[in-house]
Amino acid sequence: MTDSTQRPGRRGSALSKDRIVQAAISILDNEGAAGLTFRALAGRLKTGSGAIYWHVADKDELLAAATDHVIAKFEPQDVGRLSPQEAIRALALGVFDAIDSHPWVGAQLSGNPFQYAVLRILEGLGTQVVALGIPEKGRFNAATALLSFMLGLAAQYAVASHHFRDGSDRTTALRAVAAKWMELDPEQHPFIHQVAPLLPVHDDREQFMAGIDLILAGIDTSR
């Protein structure tokens, strides 16, 4: 109720969940998911590793908080001006950009689909599905279909960018994957062989939006 005991220090150096999450994001961005350990985090924050547990329940909560911070930042503003379809596209692009600039977010979203960041996305999608005029029974399926697709591609990008960490850039890495695909028995894998050459040249963002548009078209026929 008074004052000084509430605000622990004048410098910004006092520990808080917010500072911990910021430091975690910075480590995740620079070192990847494997680099985030409580020891590394404590080192960067110049505390003991146990101190973090005063502000955060465990590593899951820390990752969920970091993920939600990023997803919230990329959430498009005043979507109300757009048509429902355009709003859904804008929401999807926000998620794509979040993953594109913070690759660990992809793995975290798909690896923990009940965290708040996912609910935040579902809420945005659901609101637009309602605006689309989908009857009540179909709303759940339509919104979760969009969500599942996004989580699935999130998982793919996450692993893809993980593979790229070894020095090589995106295109050469995908070329290596395509080369491995071509080594498979062509009799048993005709489609993989047909599609492998597209892998190094395809545009992730375009693929992502093409999937969204496919589902939107499907939703449209169900009205």
Add this chain to the structure above:
Amino acid sequence: MTDSTQRPGRRGSALSKDRIVQAAISILDNEGAAGLTFRALAGRLKTGSGAIYWHVADKDELLAAATDHVIAKFEPQDVGRLSPQEAIRALALGVFDAIDSHPWVGAQLSGNPFQYAVLRILEGLGTQVVALGIPEKGRFNAATALLSFMLGLAAQYAVASHHFRDGSDRTTALRAVAAKWMELDPEQHPFIHQVAPLLPVHDDREQFMAGIDLILAGIDTSR
């Protein structure tokens, strides 16, 4: 070139990748993903933990082999008799049943989208997309949209069934999740509030197939 040195023992007790994978699947089914450790595996196989590394490169390869074994088992036979749409539905149901009976497969598929089991699924989907008459440019997007949706829902089921491990059955667990959703601010989460009551009563399989049908309908309009 001769004989006895090739086949190491008359009993089935000699270590082999196949026996290791079988034991791993059994542990994964009974104890979940967290239960699969090289120590537990070695204990069940009555060897040293290092022996496993003679037959398997690392834990990733082991999990990929176990996953592919399960996915292959649930792959529908002679899909050629079916229409492309029905074939895709059959493929999707196979993946659903695989995950439904081995929940760890869901996390493994979505967590490692470049493993062979995923390629196997993509090959099946792609073949049917070609049969559907999709022009070459759209095939990649159509097949990967189906795949991504499946991986996304796979991730959700994996976590869901992970939550159910604590004694409670599926419905009561989902009721708990729905109750947590209802605690969120209803002003900011109208859709979540609207949809939460459906969570404990909805049918996973039906939701899965509804998503597939939505994407199939979308693909149909793009022809």
Add this chain to the structure above:
DNA sequence: ACCTGAACACCGTTCAAGT
């Protein structure tokens, strides 16, 4: 109330040594 940092109970993986 908040922080310290050693200690605990694990991991995956390696490797000298055996057969």
Add this chain to the structure above:
DNA sequence: ACCTGAACACCGTTCAAGT
């Protein structure tokens, strides 16, 4: 060629002890 199992280099998490 294949197996043993101790050892290594880590983890997340806990907790008595400090301030």
